[in-house]
Amino acid sequence: MLREHNLKVTPQRLGILSILEDTGHISIEELFTFIRKDFSSISIATLYKNINFMLEVNILKEVKIPNSKSKYEISKDEHSHMVCRKCQKLEDITLCLDGVIEHASEKSGYSFDENALVLSGVCPQCQLA
Ligand SMILES: [Zn+2]
Numbered sequence: 363m364l365r366e367h368n369l370k371v372t373p374q375r376l377g378i379l380s381i382l383e384d385t386g387h388i389s390i391e392e393l394f395t396f397i398r399k400d401f402s403s404i405s406i407a408t409l410y411k412n413i414n415f416m417l418e419v420n421i422l423k424e425v426k427i428p429n430s431k432s433k434y435e436i437s438k439d440e441h442s443h444m445v446c447r448k449c450q451k452l453e454d455i456t457l458c459l460d461g462v463i464e465h466a467s468e469k470s471g472y473s474f475d476e477n478a479l480v481l482s483g484v485c486p487q488c489q490l491a
Pocket residue numbers: 446447448449450451484485486487488
């Protein structure tokens with residue numbers, strides 16, 4: 363993936379990607395904790411630099427969660443997110459938003475090119491608890 367984007371393949375970048383592959387979505391702080399296990403000398407500044415770099419070339423995506431810290435994921439097909447208010451779990455969900463976007467455009471005259479939808483509520487497990 364890094365090579366496809368003409369990015370230098372560094373062990374740290376590979377480390378970051380493999381953590382993201384395992385976790386799905388992760389905050390910088392969580393990522394920092396994980397990456398330090400393999401690269402004990404990495405600084406948070408270096409981690410930010412690597413993340414920003416991979417965001418710029420679209421290998422990674424930032425998931426902005428209302429009232430919470432952003433999480434990062436490996437770019438894939440467009441999808442929306444669900445976040446559980448109780449356990450803070452973040453999950454993917456694929457929804458067809460075509461009609462919604464169209465409707466919003468008609469109503470507002472905006473031309474939309476980004477639809478980062480995050481639905482928040484209580485997940486099935488927490489509803490049982
Ligand atoms: Zn939950």
